[in-house]
Amino acid sequence: MSVGILLITHEGIGSAILAVATRLLRTLPLRTEVLEVPFEGDPDALLPLASAALRRVDGGQGVLVLTDLYGATPSNLAAKVARLGTPVRRVSALSLPMLLRVMNYAEEDLDELPMVAGAGARNGVIVDEA
Amino acid sequence: MIERELTVSNRLGLHARATAKLVQLLSAYRSTTTLTAKGREVNAKSIMGVMLLAAGQGTQVKLRVEGEDEDATAEAVCALFERRFDEDS
Numbered sequence: 001m002s003v004g005i006l007l008i009t010h011e012g013i014g015s016a017i018l019a020v021a022t023r024l025l026r027t028l029p030l031r032t033e034v035l036e037v038p039f040e041g042d043p044d045a046l047l048p049l050a051s052a053a054l055r056r057v058d059g060g061q062g063v064l065v066l067t068d069l070y071g072a073t074p075s076n077l078a079a080k081v082a083r084l085g086t087p088v089r090r091v092s093a094l095s096l097p098m099l100l101r102v103m104n105y106a107e108e109d110l111d112e113l114p115m116v117a118g119a120g121a122r123n124g125v126i127v128d129e130a
Numbered sequence: 131m132i133e134r135e136l137t138v139s140n141r142l143g144l145h146a147r148a149t150a151k152l153v154q155l156l157s158a159y160r161s162t163t164t165l166t167a168k169g170r171e172v173n174a175k176s177i178m179g180v181m182l183l184a185a186g187q188g189t190q191v192k193l194r195v196e197g198e199d200e201d202a203t204a205e206a207v208c209a210l211f212e213r214r215f216d217e218d219s
């Protein structure tokens with residue numbers, strides 16, 4: 001059993017990052033879905049969609065929800081789905097290095113994966129002075 | 131411990147797809163594995179680590195493997211480099 005991954009982002013972000021990660025890794029070791037929130041999206045109206053996506057990726061070990069921008073509507077929606085009963089941990093500032101690191105630590109449980117995701121994002125920032 | 135000198139010979143170098151392939155290959159082995167290039171040693175089981183080498187075509191890298199399955203690990207990595215990461219075909 002493993003943790004599910006749900007990307008909740010602004011339009012165009014989550015699907016693009018997931019597409020590249022899938023190209024690089026060929027198959028993703030964790031069940032992953034994307035929910036993109038339109039600019040005019042109403043978080044309350046989107047909650048059933050988010051809830052359905054959450055249930056689809058949950059294999060019983062909980063779901064790591066990755067959002068692109070803390071405090072924005074997608075991350076506020078993520079906060080709402082975290083209160084539905086399924087064990088959820090949330091990390092913001094989704095990036096390709098973050099998602100790749102999470103997939104590289106696919107055997108970790110839900111309590112460990114937020115730190116893995118955070119380290120992935122931080123380690124991905126290289127101020128290139130070479 | 132096993133050390134091998136390898137050359138990155140595929141056209142695109144250790145780019146993202148090649149790196150992902152290396153890291154996925156190594157996930158099946160238990161040995162501690164590092165790559166050293168341009169004076170920098172990185173964990174070969176970490177995608178960002180290997181990407182940090184920014185190793186283009188022709189770069190010399192030193193493979194260092196230590197652990198119970200170091201022979202098989204080194205052989206698998208050398209084979210992947212020799213196959214040019216299954217690219218350039």
